[in-house]
Amino acid sequence: MIQVTDLLPLGKRWRQLWLPEALNASASLPGAVEGSYGLTLTGARGGTTTDGVYFNRSATGHIDCGAIHDNATKLWISFRIKRDRNNDMYFTGKKLDGNNILQIYNIGTTIHFQHFNGGVNLFDITVALGTFELNTWYHILASISSVNGARLRVNGGTAATDADTTALFAGGNWYIGDREVGSGASTGGVIADFIMGTDDLSTNEELDLYQGAIPLDAVNFWPLDEGRGVTAYDRGSGGNNGTLNTGASWAYGGVKLPIISFDSINDRARSAAGINIQRPCTMVWVGKMKQVYPSVISRNAALFDLSVDGNNRLILAHDAGIAYAAFVGIGGGVAPEARFTPAPTIDDYWVFVGTMSAAGVVTAYINGVSVASNSNASLAPVGAAYATLGQNYLNTNGDNSKCIMAGLVDGALTAAEVRTLSRYLDQKLGLGLRIQQ
Amino acid sequence: MSVDPTALQEVTKKTLEDTQEKINAALTLRQAFNTTTTTKNASITLFALDAVGGPIKDIKIEFYLAADAAATFTPAFYGTRAGDPVTFTVRNIPAIAAIATPGANARYFYEFGDLGEGMQMEFRVAQDNNGAATVAIDGVLTYLA
Numbered sequence: 001m002i003q004v005t006d007l008l009p010l011g012k013r014w015r016q017l018w019l020p021e022a023l024n025a026s027a028s029l030p031g032a033v034e035g036s037y038g039l040t041l042t043g044a045r046g047g048t049t050t051d052g053v054y055f056n057r058s059a060t061g062h063i064d065c066g067a068i069h070d071n072a073t074k075l076w077i078s079f080r081i082k083r084d085r086n087n088d089m090y091f092t093g094k095k096l097d098g099n100n101i102l103q104i105y106n107i108g109t110t111i112h113f114q115h116f117n118g119g120v121n122l123f124d125i126t127v128a129l130g131t132f133e134l135n136t137w138y139h140i141l142a143s144i145s146s147v148n149g150a151r152l153r154v155n156g157g158t159a160a161t162d163a164d165t166t167a168l169f170a171g172g173n174w175y176i177g178d179r180e181v182g183s184g185a186s187t188g189g190v191i192a193d194f195i196m197g198t199d200d201l202s203t204n205e206e207l208d209l210y211q212g213a214i215p216l217d218a219v220n221f222w223p224l225d226e227g228r229g230v231t232a233y234d235r236g237s238g239g240n241n242g243t244l245n246t247g248a249s250w251a252y253g254g255v256k257l258p259i260i261s262f263d264s265i266n267d268r269a270r271s272a273a274g275i276n277i278q279r280p281c282t283m284v285w286v287g288k289m290k291q292v293y294p295s296v297i298s299r300n301a302a303l304f305d306l307s308v309d310g311n312n313r314l315i316l317a318h319d320a321g322i323a324y325a326a327f328v329g330i331g332g333g334v335a336p337e338a339r340f341t342p343a344p345t346i347d348d349y350w351v352f353v354g355t356m357s358a359a360g361v362v363t364a365y366i367n368g369v370s371v372a373s374n375s376n377a378s379l380a381p382v383g384a385a386y387a388t389l390g391q392n393y394l395n396t397n398g399d400n401s402k403c404i405m406a407g408l409v410d411g412a413l414t415a416a417e418v419r420t421l422s423r424y425l426d427q428k429l430g431l432g433l434r435i436q437q
Numbered sequence: 438m439s440v441d442p443t444a445l446q447e448v449t450k451k452t453l454e455d456t457q458e459k460i461n462a463a464l465t466l467r468q469a470f471n472t473t474t475t476t477k478n479a480s481i482t483l484f485a486l487d488a489v490g491g492p493i494k495d496i497k498i499e500f501y502l503a504a505d506a507a508a509t510f511t512p513a514f515y516g517t518r519a520g521d522p523v524t525f526t527v528r529n530i531p532a533i534a535a536i537a538t539p540g541a542n543a544r545y546f547y548e549f550g551d552l553g554e555g556m557q558m559e560f561r562v563a564q565d566n567n568g569a570a571t572v573a574i575d576g577v578l579t580y581l582a
Contacts, residue, residue, distance in 0.1 A: 003466045021493070022469040022578065024485040025559065029580070030469040038471060048489050227489060228555070229523035258487040428465070429490075 004032060007424055008409060009417050012116075016387060017274055017407035020046065020258045029269060032407075037271035037387065043235070044269050044390055047236040047261030048227025049288050049402060050078070051347065053244065054251035057089065059182030061247030062175045063232050066240050068220070069094070069198065070170035076143035077104065078209045079176070080346075083134055083189035091140065091187055092194070094180030096171035103179040104142055104152075106132060107372040113142040113160075114153040117169050119319075120321035122271030123162035127154045127299065135282040137192075137346070139210050144168065156210040171428050176222070176232075177248055190251045191348075193290070195236070196220040212291035212346050213301065214264045214400055225261050226250070226403065235263035254432050255349065257404055262390030264301065264398035277306050277314050278382060280412035283327065283354040285316050286425055293318040293325050300397040303352065303418065304406050306395035308383030315392070316352050318399070326372070327354030328366035331381025335437075338360050338364035341373035349431040363415075364376040368422035368435040370415055405430060458521075464494065464581040471578075474511060474571035475502075478564035484578040488552040493582045496549035498560050500576030502539045508568025510536040514549050515559040525559055 005013060017032040018039060023046040024030065029039040032312070055061040069075055077273075081091055093103030099119035105112050109132040114124040132138070141153045150162040176194055178186035195209065197218050198264055205215045214221055221236040232242035260269055285304045301318040311332040319337070326339040353365040360379035364372045387407055391398045393431045413421065423435040459503055475481055483500060502510065512533050515525040528549075536545065552558050564572060 002463055004468070019467060019469075021467075021487050021490065021582065023487060024471075025482050027482075030471040030484065032469055034468075034470060036470065048486060086501060173537060199544075231523075257490040 007421060009413070012196060012409055012411045012413065012417070015281065015408045015410045017405070019405050020260045020403060023260065036332070037275060039269040039271050039387065039389065039416050041108035041260070041269045042158070043263065043267035045233060045261045047223070047225040047259050047402065048250070049252070049255045049257045049404070050192045050225055050227040050250045052224045052251050053062040053232070054190050054249050055187040056247045056249070056410070057085070057087065057186050059186070059243040061186045061243050062178040062181065063242040063248055064173040065220070065242040067172065067178060068174050068238065068240050069168055069196070072168040072198055073146040074144065074198050074200055074262060076141065076194070076201050077166060078141045079194040079221070080137050080139050080192045081189060082137045083132070083187040086134065087185070087188060089185050089187045090179040090183050091191065092174070092176050094168070094172045095180040096169055096175045100169040100171065101179065102168060105179070105185070108132070110125035111140060111152065111154050113150065113259040114267065115144065115150065115164070117166055122164045122166050123150050125150055125152045125160040125162050127152055127160050129154065141209055143201060143207060143218070145263060148200055153206065156207070163276035167299055174292065176242065186247070187208035193225050194222045194224060211294050212400070213315070216265055221263055221265070223261055223263065223400065225259070227252070235265065235267070255430055256430060259402040259404055260389060261402060262398060262400050266395070267398060268391040273384045273386040275306060275385040275387055275408065277385045277408070278309070278313065279360065279380060280354045281356055282359040282411065282413045283314055284318055284328070284405070284407045284409065284421070285352045286406070286429065287403045288352060288404070289347055289348045289350055290400045290402065291318065291390065292345060293343045300392070301399035302388070302392035302397045303399050303401060305388040305392045306385045306408065307388070308381065308385045312381040312383050312385065313357065313393065314354065314381060316354055317392070317397070320338050327362055328379060329356050329362045332378045333377045336360070336362050336374035336376040336379055338362045338372040338374050340364055340366070342366060349433060351425050351433070352357035353413070353418050354420065357412040360437065363417045365422065367433050368419040409436065444560065464556070467580055467582055469578040472575040475562055475564040475574050477508070477564050477568065477570050478529040478566040480561050482559050482561050483574065483576050485559045486552060486557065486580065487576070488554055488556050491582070492554050493552040493580050496552060496558070496578070496580045497547070498549070498576055498578050499544065499546045500574055502536065502543045502545065503573040504539055504541045505572050506538055508538065508572060509565045510539065511563040512536065512545065512547065513561050513563070514547070515561060516552070517557045519553070519555065522555055522557070528558070
């Protein structure tokens with residue numbers, strides 16, 4: 001038997017460690033080493049690494065989200081879908097009767113977005129994909145607007161549009177995986193990250209959605225990461241929890257682990273102040289990435305923030321200003337950043353490590369590999385810090401990536417020690433990263 | 438006798454990998470530490486565990502309770518079951534005795550056993566409507582995963 005503390009090399013120990021398997025009723029997470037601070041969850045919930053919800057194309061293969069968005073003058077819908085068969089199918093929609101339907105579906109390799117209202121076919125706009133691969137994720141974004149008309153984009157490509165500005169009809173429930181109960185052509189495959197809003201999306205918000213970031217004013221956000229039970233929690237302002245029918249089930253890939261689920265809107269997990277962030281030390285964050293951190297995303301995203309204040313901080317984050325992810329140390333009036341370019345794809349697993357040496361050298365590692373380094377001998381953060389997961393210390397810059405574990409090591413791990421720890425975590429957690437010794 | 442350095446490196450690498458595999462296959466002793474308070478006429482969840490990633494074994498809880506001359510505390514294990522993975526019901530086997538008016542330096546120890554893959558458990562402590570409004574409690578959860 002080995003202890004969690006034995007994972008570190010001789011002379012190193014965890015100052016702080018959090019393991020989401022001990023998450024307490026979606027309210028708090030005790031520390032996993034003696035002297036470690038517990039985290040209090042605000043909005044965040046326990047979840048799993050499930051990929052989303054699998055729909056089996058039966059009459060019960062759907063999530064019922066309730067009677068929402070009646071008479072909406074503006075509405076946008078964003079989700080990712082991975083089909084497992086070549087049938088034509090309804091991905092989502094709302095149907096009052098045969099004369100009033102809003103639906104997103106495919107015929108062959110063409111995606112349709114259609115609105116019937118009062119028996120009139122207001123529009124049926126399409127995006128032809130050429131090929132519509134099975135077992136491959138596609139991002140679909142559709143919207144209606146009393147100002148801008150209707151719009152459909154797939155995988156961030158060219159938008160199909162229609163000038164119609166008619167508001168949505170009243171009546172009928174919203175379904176994910178179908179447009180109604182038992183349409184006969186429901187989804188066969190997995191749907192994830194389903195989001196809706198009731199305003200006009202900006203250009204940046206559309207790009208953000210494609211790249212995994214959730215608009216702060218999202219009305220409905222179903223991450224679909226609960227992984228058990230029949231409730232899909234709505235993390236947006238609407239609070240319309242969905243109910244899985246029997247033909248919908250949780251879809252796990254190779255990894256099945258408990259996580260802390262953040263919505264990137266206003267969720268966080270935070271400790272009391274008191275954490276020592278003096279050098280040398282090492283930040284460790286392991287999780288499932290839900291954003292791709294591109295060069296032109298509209299806002300920052302903090303995975304793990306240890307801050308006394310704005311002048312004394314350690315951060316693992318995406319920085320929109322520098323375009324990439326980074327390990328940043330701030331202290332003593334200087335802020336060297338270990339910036340790097342390798343961005344994740346959505347649903348990648350990352351073992352993200354940042355070391356700060358006794359000499360003020362900061363180094364970032366992804367999956368055991370050093371990706372960037374910087375230094376400043378004056379880097380010396382001091383004070384009693386508090387830890388924040390899912391946001392930064394100012395309760396902004398949320399990140400919806402799913403935290404599998406996080407911790408702070410007393411001492412700066414060497415490159416070899418980071419590789420050994422990353423390899424251990426990869427194998428112990430079954431992440432499938434195949435980190436070599 | 439000469440030694441082929443490449444072969445030696447291969448043997449060393451293989452030995453290291455074998456050792457690493459054995460370590461990775463071993464169960465890890467993990468812990469959680471919680472310092473909080475019970476609340477009069479209410480139940481708190483002191484610890485919880487989620488075995489969605491695989492079975493969790495040998496779950497033990499030890500806690501300290503501050504002295505209170507009037508309150509009675511009821512500890513209880515709650516767990517989910519395979520057919521209903523989100524509803525917690527009492528799983529006290531054998532029965533857990535209530536703690537009446539704990540004295541100074543009161544310490545208590547309980548064993549839950551194992552938690553099957555997919556299950557969840559909670560350890561709750563309820564305070565009756567007597568005693569102080571809040572009573573200090575701190576505990577350690579240990580388990581193998």
